[in-house]
Amino acid sequence: MKVLTGIMQELWGLFVEDGSYAVAIAVWLAIVGFGLSRLSLDSLKGPILFCGLAIVLLENVRRSAIKKNG
Amino acid sequence: MIDWAHAWPSVLASFLASVVEFVEALTIILAVGTVRGWRPALIGAGIGFLLLTVSVILFGPLLQRVPLASLQIVAGVLLLFFGMRWLRKAILRSAGVLKMHDEEAIYEEEVEELAQGAKPKKGRLDMVAVATTFKAVVIEGLEVVFIVIATGAVGHMIVPASIGAAAAGLVVILLGLAIHKPLSRVPENTLKFVVGLLLSSFGVFWLGEGLGFPWPGEDISLLVILMAFIAVSWSGVGLARAARRLA
Secondary structure, eight states, X not given: OHHHXXXXXXXXXXXXXXXXXXXXXXXXXXXXXXXXXXXXXXXXXXXXXXXXXXXXHHHHHHHHHHHXXX | OOOGGGTHHHXXXXXXXXXXXXXXXXXXXXXXXXXXXXXXXXXXXXXXXXXXXXXXXXXXXXXXXXXXXXXXXXXXXXXHHHHHHHHHHHHHHHTTSSOOOOHHHHHHHHHHHHHHSOOOOXXXXXXXXXXXXXXXXXXXXXXXXXXXXXXXXXXXXXXXXXXXXHXXXXXXXXXXXXXXXXXXXXXXXXXXXXXXXXXXXXXHHHHHHHTTOOOTTTTHHHHHHHHHXXXXXXXXXXXXXXXXXXX
């Protein structure tokens, strides 16, 4: 049982390590999935998806560096 | 029919990511084998491998029944969570915010922990050793299976992605047999950075495809996304270093 619980925890950890980072990615993907898909921006949709993720990544990296040093 | 000219991103992503996972599993198996004996270490690893193989045989064919768009969306989302987690960690490690991954140190830690654990009675199987290698093989193996599915399930690339993973497994096992030590010379931090970049790029591309976003240049845009992620990550390393100095 302990081994199974350990495996489940590790599997969860494969996708989620920093809670706020995972939530930010999930929120952005939900916005893209439910909102952006309905707009008629066509060739801009892909780059917008990427830019949102890039902002989430950079902001998290900046905050993590401050937190670790603070 | 497999289009081998377009298969290299799947083969490369799968090979590099699998090398990382196999190296991590090998470190634990070596530690268990050295401290608690090779028999229980290999039994645990064998049971883990068997469980994974049976799961792939049972559930693998189900993937073909999932509609392509749904598969692209699910694979894209999972790849993004998985890949961007690696990318974040790689950026923070490169910036000196997090400690570098050290396979030698992990091996020593594992050896110390296993040496302190209760030993089995004479003639009985060492269940601590069996459970440790079983867990390692199942976890790292599931990651390999996930990577193969996520990079290969879309566009009939399962075979090339599986070849990449199998080649990685073979290379790591042969190296492990040859040197009997953790593969600390494998540039794991660099590999993780590259894999994070590749998996995140695949994630954006598949998710966009699944949602019906038209990618300019179609498959070529995967390369453009990869370049953009490299540029963002490079900025991320600089940003983290600057934030560290200012904090």
